[in-house]
Amino acid sequence: MMPNSNCQPISGHRLRCGGILVILLFNLVAAAVYAAPGAEVVRLGTQDRAPYGYFQADGSFNGLAVQIVSCTMKGMEQHYSLSVYPWERAQVMAKNDQLDGFFPASDRPDRVDWTQGSLPIADQQWVWYLRADSKLDPSSAEFKQQAKVGAHFGSARLKMLEREQYHIVLSSQTDKRLLRAFMAGRADAIIGSDLALRHAAQELKINLDEIKIVPVRSTPQRVFFSKVFLARHPGFLSRFNAQIPACRKAYASADR
Template sequence: MVFLNMWKQIITFLLVATWSVMALAGPVLTVVTEDFAPYSYVECGRITGYSTELVETSLRRTKAGYSIHIYPWARAFRMARSQPNVLIFSVVRTPEREHQLQWIAPIAPRSVYVYKLAARRDVQVRALADLGRYRVAATRGDVVEEQLHALGLEADLATLDESNLRKMVAGRVDLMVASELSMKAICHNAHVSCGLLERTIAMPGVGEYYVAASLGTPAATVRALRDEFAKMKASSFMQQTADKYGLSLR
């Protein structure tokens, strides 16, 4: 009986120790993003990019376990809003999204424009009010969809920017909205020459991309990541990483 009680105590101790280590280590995070060069993209079978490097560095330094995945943006954003222990980047912070996620840190400025085919002289965009006269394409789940809806416009939605570009080339839409820095990669992936496009007006408002965590992510994990991003910003690491990808942080 004494021997049995001793083994029970040992097993209990081991279980408590294991749970304690797991609690200290924190949960394994599911990290989600989209194919969005130069911020996140696949190269030689590996997810890389400016934002990816920052996020993975912060996770390694905080010793967090994680797996990283590229999904269509609507799916990634849905996971971040509905599942625990999810990290998402590069996501735009808006008043409507403020309480849907735990915001960790801004990582890059955002510049988004309305594009048209240069040959379409019948399409003239000089102000936001002009968008109402045309068919405008946007990425499903993106903040641009929300912006267009707020303007009373129904966007022609697609899962990928490349699909929107192909629709515009085919004449199925007149305009598309996309990040200026990602347009080169969008053209490459869609096998369309960027020389066919003309940039028109900038989309107003929201101006930075963020890293954020789902509401079900432990506060300790979020604090640790916030601290790490603050250190990266205070040092030259963030700027050096941006320089690698030809990005300006101003």
């Protein structure tokens, strides 16, 4: 039995993804996976981050990136488990061979040595959010030196801010917390994913007319598999990538 396009709740924090049962424990989230004896299961980690992957009103877990991964695995006839963790922890677990991969994520210099990314599974553009009346210019040298900025904890955006020595004052665990802190005046600007910040703004009922949005660059979202996993499974990434174009076309109405 192959995974469906989303994971359905059974009870509590238990989800069934096709023939695989995933138990999710929240806060510092841990996961235990059960599958048929002898069935090989690819262990993937993700985060609760709309619209790429998040809990729906009925308790199921789905989103732009989740549906592409599910479609791809189904096309490969590959069993997999999907566990939800705080984002930084998911990446550490993959690095320690406790997970085989994680998504959705963008290219980052410190991932090159130990991961290999798939073809893009979802679009993303980095954007700066500033107040509508802000005179700050994110492209200026003064901005980097003086502006108080923030980004999602564990993200490639935060790593970029650290690497380029911005004045970081926020590193929130979720986009909603990041945006709420920004709106409360705790930072001059935040950088994030266009779709994720827009979704967070909708949930917080923030009028985007109050915000100046400055595009930064396109940063496609991928699945990153550990090189340890790929070494054990030659050809896996090629087969995975071969399924992505058809899956993205099938879900083109949901993915910008």
